[in-house]
Amino acid sequence: MGLIQLLFLTTLWLVAVKARLNSRQPSGYIPSRIVGGSDVPVGESVPYQVSMQYSTRGGYTHFCGGSIIAPDRILTAAHCCEGLNASRMSVVAGIRNLDERGGQRSQVVSYAIHPNYKELETSDIAVLTIQPPLVFNNVSVGLIAFNDKQFVGGGVPVSLTGWGLRLPVPFPFFDNVNYPNTLQRMSYHTISNDLCRASGMDSVTETEICARGPFRGACSGDSGGPLVRNDNGEIKQVGVVSYGLVVCGLFVSPDVYTRVSTFSDWLQERVDA
Template sequence: MYALARLLFITALSMARSNTSEPSSEENKRIVGGSDVPENEHIPYQVSMQYKTDEGLRHFCGGSIITPNRILTAAHCCDGLNTTRMSVLAGVRNLDDRHGVRSKVLSCTIHPDYKILVTSDIAVLSIDPPLKYSKFRIAPISVEGKEFVGDNVPVTLTGWGRRLPISIPLLDILNYPNSLQRMSYHTISNKQCRESGMEKVTDTEICARGIFRGSCSGDSGGPLVTRTSKGVHQVGIVSYGLSICGLSITPDVYTRVSTFSDWIQSEITK
């Protein structure tokens, strides 16, 4: 229980997007300002990171498939936690889907420069058994390339995070989704991000903002993607934001994937 208590502490301290509440079975839940991914559609690169507690397995972070045995996520999603109690669930839209594929987390490699709320909030999970790709349910996301993403780029976030801007204990049973959520908005420049309250944002991070929409608790580690001429490409990893999610004046901060391209490739080839 120490690891889970630490996860709760980090969440409260850093206002990072870590979900330690057990998912509910209620329908029609959403990322703040988002909506359910349709039943006949899958986000094949999305995984749910889950933690074994006394009450069972709990979703607490997101991640993305980059190879059959490697998952990209945020460093704060495993910093100080017991990896032997972690697993990833792939190939699902709904967390109750019995057709999902579960793999154990063997290790979590955190970037050596990681400092909470400062820089390098990125990690690579090693999992077993390796995932078997399928046409629709399980597939990797492209993360290669060092192109700098500027402002006003359309981006899309997916995850199982909280749908209300703040946590209301009496409504938590209605607040955490089982169905995967999707929401789109636009990046802003790092200068705009700093002027909007995120004063410590560096070029290793990317910001996005929309009107009453954004990432929230439980979306941490999840993929921010954009569509290019070559297909869907991951540009960010959910890192942190203010405690009240989805306010148009407060941007979400993501780890900038392109900055860490060489490090990611080195972890893939180990």
């Protein structure tokens, strides 16, 4: 590693001294996105992925991600919902680009936040109820498996999708690079919770799962989105994007996800309600 690169990384690390949520909240959070990802190829779909959007005077604005767990239920992060007006929230399914018109838009009727939720501590998970229900075609719109109770440890290959910043921080005058409309995908590996805590995420509990990779990771705007693994050909959701450090995508900085297996019974209750 060259001296200039080392100094740059050191500067970023010194800036990244506090945790940040990974959402682009309508109340004014700085928008940012997946670092180190690449465009989902043309003609390929991520059928369980949705964009959560907020109605403003200028139209709909993407601010979080989510995943489809039933025709009328969306899994996301609690901090993507808390304090927001459900009547101004909607989700869009079946799109690759945020400016596409061919997707399905449904209104958020209500949301349920886990009763144990504490910001940056635990249970950052929520379920949206939407209307009308989504129409599945098993190509561009479909379910993600969420009720596997297997505990995922370290060293497991996982992937993340979302509409996010490609860079660790948003650079001025480079909006076309910072904020692509195309769905991004990035792969890396989980790490053990012990290693996650030793890497600066002191408050991580067994209700969370961590992952990291060189110059890649989640960022604001990706919150609520699905972390998935391939289990013998079946795609299963293992995490929900929760939080990380201020500067995204540093190898020394793990991403923290809500561990879906911990909440599978609660999620099933919300689906059956």
